[in-house]
Amino acid sequence: MKALIIAAGNGTRMQTVIRGRHKSLMPLLGLKIIERVILGAKEAGISEFVIVTGYKGEKLQGFLGNGTKYGISISFVQNDNWEKANGISVLVAQKYFRENFVLLxxxxxxxxxxxxxxxxxxxxxxxxxxxxxxxxxxxxxxxDTTKVMIKDGKAIALNKNLESYNGYDTGMFVCSPYIFKVLEKSTKLDKNSLSHSMRVLISEGKLRTLDIKGSLWADCDTWEDIKFAEKKLLKNLSKPADGILSKKFNRKVSTFITRFLIKTPITPNMISVFIPVLAILTFFLLSKGTYPWLIFGGLMIQFLSIIDGCDGEIARLKFMKSFLGAWLDPILDRYVRITCLRNSL
Structure with missing residues (x-):
């Protein structure tokens, strides 16, 4: 399935921060916002993208290129009426879609x-x-969040100003080409927003919903939204298998470290290879067998446990999961555990 990404607006609510830059090129934990959208979709199996640009479109296109560096293909469409509501951005990409598509x-x-x-x-x-x-x-x-009233798996109302609602619009759709017919009719009436066209679908009983069931999502419309998204992304790094110590201490420290490491060229595999070096140092400290060195060695074991979480966190945050990393990490983990265990006996 192809994906359509609309990124034509000028980010009015963030202009005091972006100062003329494209909002989607703002950094978010080691990647640009638009990169997170693209790489997230790639991980979900999408390889063909159409991106609608408008404001500072040449900057966005220049940064992303044709998608080769991400292992995907990108086509760009310019929306010259980007100052109007976002439904027009969807409509200008009509010729690229003859089948169902993802809209982001x-x-x-x-x-x-x-x-x-x-x-x-x-x-x-x-x-x-x-x-x-x-x-x-x-x-x-x-x-500023679009609210939705859902009943029996379908949306029955959608608006930012709804007083009664039981869900939020996350900005992720799968659409049939019929949406373009709805948009054509709506824009002729100067009803240019995507939300208006969705309300048309609601009136026809054709807007279904999918509950994300607690999965991560975040709208990065303001600087406050970006900081909020950072917290959600970092919190999302926790694993169900994390023990009490990991949840209460290790994961908090490792994510604190990860926030700084993701801004550097350090890769997850570099950390995985570095951990055994620390294990050798730990082995040396423990081998002394005397009180102060045993304390230092014990602290190093705890630090190894913390830093061991950083490689996976960076891999997930920067979409850098690899077969090599998945194979290397558990092998080196076992090596570290065996080294420390043998020395403690």
């Missing part, structure tokens, strides 16, 4: 698992599906 926002980050799930849904004729979040405490700015 250039400033919304998400879990690839959600995108995998939504692509698996089988749509009826002319239907679209919207990923929604029923956790009403999951956003930074409720007033």
């Amino acid at each position: 926002m250039g400033d919304h980050v998400f879990s690839p698992k959600t995108l995998i799930r939504i692509q698996r849904l089988k749509l009826k004729q002319h239907e679209c599906v919207l990923a929604i979040d029923k956790n009403l405490d999951s956003v930074c700015d409720v007033s």
Whole structure:
């Protein structure tokens, strides 16, 4: 399935921070926001992208190129009416889509698992599906979030100003080409927003919903939103298998370290290879067998446990998972454990 990403707006609410730059090129934990969108979609199996640009479109196109550096293909469409609502950005890409497609926002980050799930849904004729979040405490700015009322798996109302709602619009859709017909009719009436066209689909009973069930997503519309997204991404690094010590201490320290490492050229595999070097130093300290060295050695074992989490965290945050890393990490972990265990006996 192809993906359409709309990234034409000028980020009015963030202009005091971006100062003329493209909002989607703002950094977010080691990657640009738009890179997170693209790489997240790639992890969900998408390799063909159409990106609609407008404001500072040449900057965005110059940074991303044709997608080769990400292992994908990117086509660009310029929306000269980018100052109008975002429905026009979807409409100008019409010629690229003859089948169902994924529609994403250039400033919304998400879990690839959600995108995998939504692509698996089988749509009826002319239907679209919207990923929604029923956790009403999951956003930074409720007033600027599009609310949705859901009943029996379908949206029955959608608006930022809804007083009664039970979910949020996450900005992720799977659409049929029928959406372009709806947009054509709507824009002729000067109803240019994507939300308006979705309300047309609602009136026809054709907007289904998919509950993301607590998966990560974040709208990066303001500087506060970006900082909020950072916290959500870092919190999302925890694993169900983490023990009490890991949850309460190790993971907090490792994510603190990771926040700095992701801004450097250090890769997960570099950390994986560096850990055994630290293990040798730990072995040397423990081999002294006397009180102060045993304390230092014990602290080093704890530090090894913490730093061991950083390679996986960087890999997940920067979409750098690899077969080599998956193979190398557990082997080196076993080496470290055996080294420390033998010396403690």
